[in-house]
Amino acid sequence: MSEHHQEHHILSIKTAGTVLGLLLALTALTVAVSRIDLGFMNVAVALTLATTKSLLVITYFMHMKYESRFFRIIVFICFLILAVFIGMTFFDVAYRHGG
Amino acid sequence: MSEIHKDYTGAKLGMWLFLFTEVLLFGGLFVLYSTYLYKYPQDFHTGGKQLDVFIGTLNTVVLLLSSFFVALGITYIQRGEKKLAIRYTLLTIIMAFGFLINKSIEWSAKFHHGIYPNSEHLLEMPHGEQIFFGLYFVMTGLHGIHVIIGAVVMGVMVWLMKKDNINKDDFVKLENAGLYWHLVDLIWIFLFPLFYLVL
Amino acid sequence: MENSVIDAVSKVDTAFQFIFGVSFVILFLITAVTIYFLFRYSSKRNPEPADIDGNLTAEIIWTVVPIIIVGAMFWYGWTGFKALREAPADSYNVKVTARMWSWKFEYPNGKTSDKLYVPVETPVKLDMTSVDVIHSFYVPAFRIKMDTVPGMQTYTWFMSGEPAEYDIQCAEYCGVRHSYMLSKVIVVTKDEFDKWLNGDQQAQAEPEGKALLAKYGCADCHSMDGSVLVGPSLKDIYNRDTVIIENGAEKTVKADEAYLKEAIYDPSTQIVKGYDDMMPPFKDEMPKADLEKIIGYLKGGEKAEKPGERGAKIADNEGCTGCHSTDGSIIVGPSFKGLLDRPVTALHNGKKVELTANIQYIISSIKNPGEYIVEGYDESMPPYDSLSDKDIQALIEYFGTLR
Amino acid sequence: MENTNAVKSFYEDSGSSRTGIMSWLFTTDHKRIGLMYMYVLLAMFVVGVCLGLAIRLELIAPGKTIMEAQTYNAVFTLHGVIMIFIVVIPSIPAAFGNMILPIQLGAEDVSFPRLNLLSWWLYITGTVMALFSLFTGQGAPDTGWTFYVPFSEFTTTNVSVAVIAVFILGFSSILTGINFITTIHRLRAPGITWTKMPLFAWSLYATGWIQVLATPVLGITVLLIFVERVLGVGLFDPNKGGDPILYQHLFWIYSHPAVYIMILPAMGVVSDIIPVFARKNIFGYKTIAVSSLMIAFAGSLVWAHHMFTSGMSDTAVLIFSLLTFVVAIPSAIKVFNWTATLYKGSITLEPPLLYSLGFIFLFSVGGLTGLILGSAGTDIHVHDTYFVVSHFHYVIFGGTGFGLFAAMHYWLPKMYGRMYNKKVAKIAFAVLFVGFNLLYMPLFVIGLQGMPRRYYDYLPQYQTGHMISTFGSWILALGLIIMFVNLYKGYTKGPKIGRNPWGGSTLEWQTMSPPPLLNFDREPDTSRRPYDFKGVTPDE
Known part of the structure; x- marks a missing residue:
């Protein structure tokens, strides 16, 4: 049943370096933006930037770009479930009356 | 037995499934974080201001670099450059220690100010800040434990590479260890803005 | 109002009947068909078995039909739930405080009881909380159940109906005496209820005096619950040590009858420290008879009472007797019988100490039970630091009677 | 019979140099691990049953019967913790999933055999710790298996050890789930396509996903209780700004899907058994397979229906009640499809089928009473009463329990190579079935009358129901004794069987009984669909 494998994709050092550069730049941007008071939007912006960073890590460092579609689907499902857990808890918390 | 079939994709699938459990383990805490942020936005803001943005940013950079080094380590082992692979994996471990030292400086500063779970100073703070610091200690603490585990795993990987158990043709263990390390980084990517930059 | 009210129980019961009815039919059909197939x-x-892999039409039918059925069930259930949640605006409000392992009901006039008294045919809204762990207020007869959560307010409501008694049970597990956390809803006629509400007990002894306080507008500036409005609170004012400013000098006096009369008729001569000279003199407005009544009311608990009677009531209302018996038996904590001046072996900061249960010790055990843990018992009593000194005095007096 | 004696069974060939007990404790063979799971969980099942009988005996009359209130509280807590975390959750997946799944797929073992062994060891560690929590610290845990805060934070009993035990057991369950998903994806033999996979494997696949995605939330929840007790962080403590209701959310985010971890594999067992004894393809294969996934997904969205009286917002009640009814539909479809499978079949009423039909009836009662609990208005009245207790036991004991018994009567002959006495098995079923209904039916009634659960003592109006129920518990216990003794005697002294005693068409019936170390003594024929019985006959 052993399966001699398709060649593995090797992440080039140039790509890895570029991704690192982007991640560092995004970190700087995150810190900079947090200094500006945008009210509620601050959380949204911070989370969007964090999500972008994590997508970079997953896509390149974690090789998701070179995996089969199935892997992408299950990663999506995992985060979807987490979002559902958080979101549905808010049906309670957000609509609770003070007394 | 398991040596008979080397199922590369299977091993990676198993690792990813394990990573999902890690995501959801922290997920439970993110559920708590988001609801408490909704409940006490002002106190979270005040709490966040008491954390050191510089140390937080520094640690983010440290972890990003370490992730980069792991990725390089995997690239080198795939190319058969064992020495470089070991060197970058060791660099990852050094980064992990750097992160932990930074973290411990930060924590001990907090302890010094009388802020630690159940401390008298903390109990006098508004409810929202107590929760903020409660979450801060629990989440960064759990993350710290993962960093320690990750560093140990990387240590084992170095040893296995030296033994030539991990090599050009069989590197799935290093790749899976790398996946774990990236996940630790990934979680920090979210913890950083949620605690140090919260507004 | 009454229609929607009666609906709450009946709407829930309709949902019960509908779901049960449909369920019985489904269960019967499945069972009957299965048995028939087994036989046939x-x-x-x-x-020779037939070669059938499935049948799309059949499967669609038994997907769609259940969707419709459960849709209807959901609707009935939801209407019932809504009726249980929508308390009429004119509801009678009672505050409920749950604690290990008893209920405390507080009525709008401040009176408390350990059983829930309500007038007939009245919607009653209960605003609930808990002081320790989660409990759940459950009256099967009214189909209501709602958790009482520490640090949070919850509510429920019911329509009282005819005079009767109904069981109250705690439905959320709360420790060793969980199954004894029982009480009753007692529905009485409106007259009886008013009589009960304003009868006996504590400071409300003379409603006339209270009415007079309202009539002369005293209550606008002086609270009865200890809070400071404009002037000092009248709660427990009688014989209180009071610092006043007389002719520019501080002086401590006892707020006795003479003082109170003076303070009402000519307030400017003795201003309580920390307050402004704002109160008008009532000398011309208030006849002597009313003054006497008001002062009588302010004296409060001074009427003749059997020794320990008030303490006994407090012990019941505060739930002490849920854990401490009065007959020498052991429920959860030590018995109150013979408690006063009993020698006790207790754990203090992890060390064993021998001491006597004197008044000092009892006060400390009520306010801070963790300090001394009597040997052989668990540290499970919550601190009762909200009890006033007067209440504790009454409790101790009561213990004194339990020899 | 036709066994070629040249090939040794997995009992004789351990695949390692270890011998005796060590060849079991450190085996990576999925069949041995499955059997070891079964032995431990059956032993713990007996412990749990004894605790249950003690509860029933205590409740036969109001007031004290055999134990004090504190003991009673510890007993029902342990009954819950042992039955849920140690018996029912691992029952069918860890025992029969391990034994049967790889064979059904035509694989030699699971994807990660050593992880599988680790999972068993974690299970043992968790079990030992749970028992350890009984005898150490300041008394056995008394919180109920739900560990609700703030009570679980304040009680002086040994909750900390118990929650760590639960954490470890959860980890064990996660590893099993990871192993099964990977095995199903990677190790299906050529020819076993997704649509030719037996429904038991499908149900384990769905279960695996719940184990992976929901169990970690339980892990963090019980860890937080531990942290709260040790450090007093206060995340659930109202005095420190915490919200005790959030604990309930986290707890049920896992513990409701956990019910599907318990029931889905049993549904898989029944889906595998019914066609065999009807000699006919399962009715609507794809619907049943897909409905397992549907249940797994939708089941993850309904957790807060355990919290309608908790003080949660009314909006949440609306949403969660509606979603709860949605989950009812795939379950209903399955029941209809099973019944339809019998239509125009050629039925022989062997013990596995009998237990499966018992499953369908009892699960239907449990499922239908679940509708009362899903409906918001009626739930308020029966929540936290004996109605819930009874509903839950119908689903979990009547469902998973009878599913487990069906699996034992169906597959254990394969694992032991011997047959039990079928007549006695049927008598045992009859006794069990009567005892079960006598035990739990009256509890519905007193629940409707308002008898709250977890009561040591109760008001006199509930006595009749409790008395009948306790009487039923003895009949049920008698049934269990008959069944276990019969199985034990069968598997030690019963007549030897050939490859295919029932005439099954899935791969496990193509190998010898008991199977050899790497599962197949000859290349299995994977061309046949799982429930195609043409040309397949039971051995003599």
């Missing part, structure tokens, strides 16, 4: 298609009668 047994290998003896039917040696």
Whole structure:
């Protein structure tokens, strides 16, 4: 049943370096933006930037770009479930009356 | 037995499934974080201001670099450059220690100010800040434990590479260890803005 | 109002009947069909099985039909729930405080009881909380159940109906005496209820005096619950040590009858420290008879009472007797019988100490039970630091009677 | 019979140099691990049953019967913790999933055999710790298996050890789930396509996903209780700004899907058994397979229906009640499809089928009473009463329990190579079935009358129901004794069987009984669909 494998994709050092550069730049941007008071939007912006960073890590460092579609689907499902857990808890918390 | 079939994709699938459990383990805490942020936005803001943005940013950079080094380590082992692979994996471990030292400086500063779970100073703070610091200690603490585990795993990987158990043709263990390390980084990517930059 | 009210129980019961009815039919059909198949298609009668892999139409039917059925069930259930949640605006409000392991009901006039008294045919809204762990207020007869959560307010409501008694049970597990956390809803006629509400007990002894306080507008500036409005609170004012400013000098006096009369008729001569000279003199407005009544009311608990009677009531209302018996038996904590001046072995900061249960010790055990843990018992009593000194005095007096 | 004696069974060939007990404790063979799971969980099942009988005996009359209130509280807590975390959750997946799944797929073992062994060891560690929590610290845990805060934070009993035990057991369950998903994806033999996979494997696949995605939330929840007790962080403590209701959310985010971890594999067992004894393809294969996934997904969205009286917002009640009814539909479809499978079949009423039909009836009662609990208005009245207790036991004991018994009567002959006495098995079923209904039916009634659960003592109006129920518990216990003794005697002294005693068409019936170390003594024929019985006959 052993399966001699398709060649593995090797992440080039140039790509890895570029991704690192982007991640560092995004970190700087995150810190900079947090200094500006945008009210509620601050959380949204911070989370969007964090999500972008994590997508970079997953896509390149974690090789998701070179995996089969199935892997992408299950990663999506995992985060979807987490979002559902958080979101549905808010049906309670957000609509609770003070007394 | 398991040596008979080397199922590369299977091993990676198993690792990813394990990573999902890690995501959801922290997920439970993110559920708590988001609801408490909704409940006490002002106190979270005040709490966040008491954390050191510089140390937080520094640690983010440290972890990003370490992730980069792991990725390089995997690239080198795939190319058969064992020495470089070991060197970058060791660099990852050094980064992990750097992160932990930074973290411990930060924590001990907090302890010094009388802020630690159940401390008298903390109990006098508004409810929202107590929760903020409660979450801060629990989440960064759990993350710290993962960093320690990750560093140990990387240590084992170095040893296995030296033994030539991990090599050009069989590197799935290093790749899976790398996946774990990236996940630790990934979680920090979210913890950083949620605690140090919260507004 | 009454229609929607009666609906709450009946709407829930309709949902019960509908769901049960449909369920019985489904269960009966499945069972009957299965048994028939077992019989009809047994290998003896039917040696050759047919070749059927499925049937799309059949499957669509038994997907769509259940969707409709459960849709209807959801709707009935939801209407019932809404009726249980929508308390009429004119509801009578009672505050409920749950604690290990008893209920405390507080009525709008401040009176408390350990059983829930309500007038007939009245919607009653209960605003609930808990002081320790989660409990759940459950009256099966009214189909209501709602958790009482520490640090949070919850509510429920019911329509009282005819005079009767109903069981209250705690439905959320709360420790060793969980199954004894029982009480009753007692529905009485409106007259009886008013009599009960304003009868006996504590400071409300003379409603006339209270009415007078309202009539002369005293209550606008002086609270009865200890809070400071404009002037000092009248709660427990009688014989209180009071610092006043007389002719520019501080002086401590006892707020006795003479002082109170003076303070009402000519307030400017003795201003309580920390307050402004704002109160008008009532000398011309208030006849002597009313003054006497008001002062009588302010004296409060001074009427003749059997020794320990008030303490006994407090012990019941505060739930002490849920854990401490009065007859020498052991429930959860030590018995109150013979408690006063009993020698005790207790754990203090992890060390064993011998001491006597004197008044000092009892006060400390009520306010801070963790300090001394009597040998052989668990540290499970919550601190009762909200009890006033007067209440504790009454409790101790009561213990004194339990020899 | 036709066994070629040249090939040794997995009992004789351990695949390692270890011998005796060590060849079991450190085996990576999925069949041995499955059997070891079964032995431990059956032993713990007996412990749990004894605790249950003690509860029933205590409740036969109001007031004290055999134990004090504190003991009673510890007993029902342990009954819950042992039955849920140690018996029912691992029952069918860890025992029969391990034994049967790889064979059904035509694989030699699971994807990660050593992880599988680790999972068993974690299970043992968790079990030992749970028992350890009984005898150490300041008394056995008394919180109920739900560990609700703030009570679980304040009680002086040994909750900390118990929650760590639960954490470890959860980890064990996660590893099993990871192993099964990977095995199903990677190790299906050529020819076993997704649509030719037996429904038991499908149900384990769905279960695996719940184990992976929901169990970690339980892990963090019980860890937080531990942290709260040790450090007093206060995340659930109202005095420190915490919200005790959030604990309930986290707890049920896992513990409701956990019910599907318990029931889905049993549904898989029944889906595998019914066609075999009807000699006919399962009715609507794809619907049943897909409905397992549907249940797994939708089941993850309904957790807060355990919290309608908790003080949660009314909006949440609306949403969660509606979603709860949605989950009812795939379950209903399955029941209809099973019944339809019998239509125009050629039925022989062998013990596995009998237990499966018992499953369908009892699960239907449990499922239908679940509708009362899903409906918001009626739930308020029966929540936290004996109605819930009874509903839950119908689903979990009547469902998973009878599913487990069906699996034992169906597959254990394969694992032991011997047959039990079928007549006695049927008598045992009859006794069990009567005892079960006598035990739990009256509890519905007193629940409707308002008898709250977890009561040591109760008001006199509930006595009749409790008395009948306790009487039923003895009949049920008698049934269990008959069944276990019969199985034990069968598997030690019963007549030897050939490859295919029932005439099954899935791969496990193509190998010898008991199977050899790497599962197949000859290349299995994977061309046949799982429930195609043409040309397949039971051995003599």
